[in-house]
Amino acid sequence: MANQLGKDDVVAVPLRHPWRWVSAVILVVLLGLFVYSLWASPNINHDVISKYIFNGKVIAAAGLTVTLTVVSMIIGTILAIALAIMRLSKNPVLKIVSTGYVGFFRGTPLLLQIVFWGYLGIIYPTIDIGIPFTDMIWWSEKTSLVFTSIIAGIIALSLNEAAYAAEIVRAGILSVDAGQAEAAKSLGMSSGYTLRKIVLPQAMRVIIPPMGNEFISMLKNTSLLQVVAVMELYARTSQISSQNLAQVELLVVAGFWYLVMTTVLSFPQSYLEKKYGRGFSVATQKSRWLRIGSKGNV
Amino acid sequence: MSKPLMVDARAVRKSFGLNEVLKGITLQVEQGQVLCLLGPSGSGKSTFLRCINHLETINGGRLYVEGELMGFREGADAIYEMKPNAIAKQRSEIGMVFQRFNLFPHLTAIENVIEAPIGVKKLSKADATKKALELLASVGLSDKADHYPSQLSGGQQQRVAIARALAMEPKLMLFDEPTSALDPELVGDVLDVMRNLAKSGMTMIVVTHEIGFAREVADRVVFMDSGVVVEEGTPAQVLDNPQNQRTKAFISSVL
Numbered sequence: 001m002a003n004q005l006g007k008d009d010v011v012a013v014p015l016r017h018p019w020r021w022v023s024a025v026i027l028v029v030l031l032g033l034f035v036y037s038l039w040a041s042p043n044i045n046h047d048v049i050s051k052y053i054f055n056g057k058v059i060a061a062a063g064l065t066v067t068l069t070v071v072s073m074i075i076g077t078i079l080a081i082a083l084a085i086m087r088l089s090k091n092p093v094l095k096i097v098s099t100g101y102v103g104f105f106r107g108t109p110l111l112l113q114i115v116f117w118g119y120l121g122i123i124y125p126t127i128d129i130g131i132p133f134t135d136m137i138w139w140s141e142k143t144s145l146v147f148t149s150i151i152a153g154i155i156a157l158s159l160n161e162a163a164y165a166a167e168i169v170r171a172g173i174l175s176v177d178a179g180q181a182e183a184a185k186s187l188g189m190s191s192g193y194t195l196r197k198i199v200l201p202q203a204m205r206v207i208i209p210p211m212g213n214e215f216i217s218m219l220k221n222t223s224l225l226q227v228v229a230v231m232e233l234y235a236r237t238s239q240i241s242s243q244n245l246a247q248v249e250l251l252v253v254a255g256f257w258y259l260v261m262t263t264v265l266s267f268p269q270s271y272l273e274k275k276y277g278r279g280f281s282v283a284t285q286k287s288r289w290l291r292i293g294s295k296g297n298v
Numbered sequence: 299m300s301k302p303l304m305v306d307a308r309a310v311r312k313s314f315g316l317n318e319v320l321k322g323i324t325l326q327v328e329q330g331q332v333l334c335l336l337g338p339s340g341s342g343k344s345t346f347l348r349c350i351n352h353l354e355t356i357n358g359g360r361l362y363v364e365g366e367l368m369g370f371r372e373g374a375d376a377i378y379e380m381k382p383n384a385i386a387k388q389r390s391e392i393g394m395v396f397q398r399f400n401l402f403p404h405l406t407a408i409e410n411v412i413e414a415p416i417g418v419k420k421l422s423k424a425d426a427t428k429k430a431l432e433l434l435a436s437v438g439l440s441d442k443a444d445h446y447p448s449q450l451s452g453g454q455q456q457r458v459a460i461a462r463a464l465a466m467e468p469k470l471m472l473f474d475e476p477t478s479a480l481d482p483e484l485v486g487d488v489l490d491v492m493r494n495l496a497k498s499g500m501t502m503i504v505v506t507h508e509i510g511f512a513r514e515v516a517d518r519v520v521f522m523d524s525g526v527v528v529e530e531g532t533p534a535q536v537l538d539n540p541q542n543q544r545t546k547a548f549i550s551s552v553l
Contacts, residue, residue, distance in 0.1 A: 183400035186351055187414035187466060188390025190383060201404050279404045279446035
């Protein structure tokens with residue numbers, strides 16, 4: 001609040017900060033020089049960049065990258081919720097299996113896991129469905145036909161993601177006050193209903209920011225699927241550059257699309273944060289201001 | 299002939315590890331009675347309350363609510379643990395109000411009240427909402443139905459919590475220090491709601507430090523210390539003319 005009795009009487013000459021100006025100018029000049037050097041370099045062919053940036057094959061590959069990300073993320077998250085619940089259950093076997101799973105998949109490099117799933121056919125040449133240890137087989141198929149490179153890639157990414165996301169989900173569930181589940185119990189709610197309606201919605205508030213990180217990591221990690229010959233964005237651009245030898249130009253093309261995708265995929269996060277933040281202090285204050293703005297709705 | 303028993307606790311024992319918190323509590327509450335449980339902190343009164351709706355599993359004795367054993371099934375030669383859904387059914391008929399309110403922060407006041415009637419009792423949303431609005435009006439919060447708990451004062455939150463418990467139409471209400479977490483000027487509104495509830499004939503067990511409330515509303519007062527019932531009787535007997543030394547010391551310390 002301004003001084004009610006009279007005018008503001010502190011009208012001081014602001015302190016000068018010459019070093020702020022000096023450091024800002026130096027930084028801008030250096031950045032400018034760097035961009036200019038790239039732009040003016042005779043070794044970077046701008047025509048190649050503009051030729052491929054909206055190339056149909058490149059855009060299709062970017063689409064595949066998005067699909068791989070979304071599908072792996074959905075499967076990974078569902079598995080993660082199951083793993084987190086197993087870890088928090090009273091059953092010691094479920095607990096140990098879940099802990100072991102997380103330890104194993106976090107403890108080995110993702111690249112190794114991807115290559116492993118690509119080689120699955122060496123360990124199991126055929127996939128059979130039937131009764132174990134008998135001759136009863138109802139269905140059999142060559143592994144390489146079932147586990148195409150895309151399927152193998154999705155399995156590798158989702159199983160790996162589940163391990164990381166399980167810890168995030170577990171942290172989210174643990175962040176919800178024990179009194180919440182107790183109040184739900186006292187009202188006669190079953191444990192499943194309590195988890196779905198009371199605990200998880202509150203856990204989401206804690207889960208979503210790190211899951212946004214995971215989503216972006218996943219999007220970039222799809223580029224590792226190049227090693228099992230999935231034609232996602234990075235594999236496609238490096239395939240093109242291996243033919244026209246314009247490596248840097250196609251890296252620029254790939255980098256541009258990765259940036260576009262990570263930026264666009266960040267929007268759902270802020271929406272979800274708002275949705276699950278309802279009732280919690282910051283978001284509540286905001287909605288209170290919105291209510292003042294639209295008086296008719298109160 | 300006295301009224302039928304709502305709660306019948308017979309030599310109830312409860313331990314946490316080696317620490318025996320309840321050392322054989324025997325206590326009866328008749329239908330429509332208001333019982334106030336007093337005692338120093340750590341005396342086991344909250345634990346006893348939580349045993350009644352099976353939030354804690356007892357280690358010894360028997361605990362009946364309206365003649366039904368809580369959490370267990372009595373067989374010919376043994377007692378068996380109940381299935382979770384049978385326990386949930388028993389709990390749904392007993393309302394509980396917590397010291398820290400435990401409202402669901404992601405739901406508005408009215409959503410808090412209708413969640414269990416819809417999810418557990420399978421009421422339609424329209425019926426549940428109609429009932430919830432009546433309940434919120436009865437606790438003086440009609441205008442706060444669309445507020446989130448974080449937008450309500452402690453006293454208002456506790457009154458929503460009472461409405462939430464009442465929405466399940468319980469036969470018995472348990473109050474676990476319902477005013478202990480409130481600023482002094484907010485205590486009165488919550489006690490008013492509880493007073494009205496008592497007048498309406500609800501059977502209530504109230505763990506409290508509000509001696510004035512106990513004197514005015516309680517039919518019986520029970521004083522507990524270190525896991526045993528030390529003294530019980532009418533408010534006049536226990537509060538104004540305590541016989542036991544520990545009761546005397548406690549009452550003079552809180553008055």
